[in-house]
Amino acid sequence: MKFLIHSLVFAVFASIHAAAAPAVSDLPVSGWNVVGSKDTTFGPTGEAGKVVFGGPGFGDKGKLLSAYFPKTEIGEGKSLEFSAQVQFSGIAAAGHFRFGIFLKRSKDHPRGWLGYCAYAGAEVASPRGGLFARLADNNGSFDGIKDSDGRPTVNLLGESLQPAKSIKDGVVYFIKMTLTRTGEGMECHASMRPGADDATPIVEYSAVDTSPATTSFDAIGFNTHEVLSTDSIEFNEVSVKLLEP
Numbered sequence: 001m002k003f004l005i006h007s008l009v010f011a012v013f014a015s016i017h018a019a020a021a022p023a024v025s026d027l028p029v030s031g032w033n034v035v036g037s038k039d040t041t042f043g044p045t046g047e048a049g050k051v052v053f054g055g056p057g058f059g060d061k062g063k064l065l066s067a068y069f070p071k072t073e074i075g076e077g078k079s080l081e082f083s084a085q086v087q088f089s090g091i092a093a094a095g096h097f098r099f100g101i102f103l104k105r106s107k108d109h110p111r112g113w114l115g116y117c118a119y120a121g122a123e124v125a126s127p128r129g130g131l132f133a134r135l136a137d138n139n140g141s142f143d144g145i146k147d148s149d150g151r152p153t154v155n156l157l158g159e160s161l162q163p164a165k166s167i168k169d170g171v172v173y174f175i176k177m178t179l180t181r182t183g184e185g186m187e188c189h190a191s192m193r194p195g196a197d198d199a200t201p202i203v204e205y206s207a208v209d210t211s212p213a214t215t216s217f218d219a220i221g222f223n224t225h226e227v228l229s230t231d232s233i234e235f236n237e238v239s240v241k242l243l244e245p
Contacts, residue, residue: 022079023244027069029220035064035110046234054232059092062225064110064143065233069240071103071218079180079243082220090231091169096121096129097192097228098143099175104219113142113221114214117154118177118190120203121228122166128159131190131205136213143223157188157207165202167228168194172236173202179217186212 032044032051042063043053053065074080082101102115114136119129132145132154140146140153147153167173171194180187186209193201220240224230 025242025244027072027240027242029067029069029238029240031066031068031107033066033107035066035221036108049236049238051235051238052232054089059090059224059229059231062223062228064141064221064223066102066104066107066110066219066221067238068104068107068219071216072242073216074179074181074186074242075244076181076183077245079178080217081176081178081241081243082239083174083176084238085172085236086175087172087234087236088167088169088224088228088230088232089234091167092229092231093227094122094166095227095229096123096126096223096225097167098223098225099177099190099192100142100221101177101179101217102134102142102219102221103214103217110141110143110221111147112139113219114138115142115217115219116157116177116179116186116188116190116209117143117221118192118203118205120164120167120175120192122164123227126159127163129164129203129205130159131157131188131207133157133188133209134213141223142221143225155209157209158205160203160205162201162204167202169230171195174199181215182208185210186215 046052100117102113105112138153177190191201191204
């Protein structure tokens with residue numbers, strides 16, 4: 001009888017624990033490219049999950065990079081989580097690295113994408129970076145704040161919770177962005193930190209978009225930006241997951 005009671009208690013505990021744990025769907029990520037370029041001079045190259053962009057002239061101007069996953073709707077209470085390791089080699093100047101989750105307009109150009117972009121790294125013009133939501137009718141690059149005519153393309157959701165720090169050459173950084181649907185809004189958390197998960201972030205954001213332009217996403221996007229001027233950038237352990245309560 002005692003054994004039966006213990007078994008029943010264990011079964012009930014296991015059932016409660018399983019019910020509390022969120023269901024996780026891993027979304028495949030593919031199609032890495034330099035947006036708008038048919039030339040593969042800068043990559044991507046790599047193997048065993050590693051993706052590398054670089055080469056002579058790579059750091060001369062900011063490069064828009066992206067990869068894609070199946071179009072995914074974030075339903076009420078669900079979260080879309082993107083994470084990766086990123087490393088820069090040959091940094092010649094301080095500046096921003098930009099990363100985000102988007103709904104692409106086209107694989108062939110970076111204009112008019114919807115979603116969220118976080119700025120990381122120290123830059124005099126914006127010492128606390130910025131977390132931005134793309135405007136519904138924007139016609140600018142997915143990483144910028146204005147279009148070619150100087151019109152705003154984003155809403156600023158918030159600045160970093162602490163002053164942004166410079167990106168260091170050769171350091172492995174962990175980047176993460178999580179979007180959670182809450183009623184009519186979208187909670188957005190983003191961070192970039194060196195080394196382990198418990199390291200102090202060089203930039204960290206937490207904000208709510210009260211009027212999201214989209215609740216569906218299918219792309220991750222990045223920009224080294226010309227002021228960062230890095231010879232190469234390497235991605236590892238790239239993951240996009242849908243978490244359901």
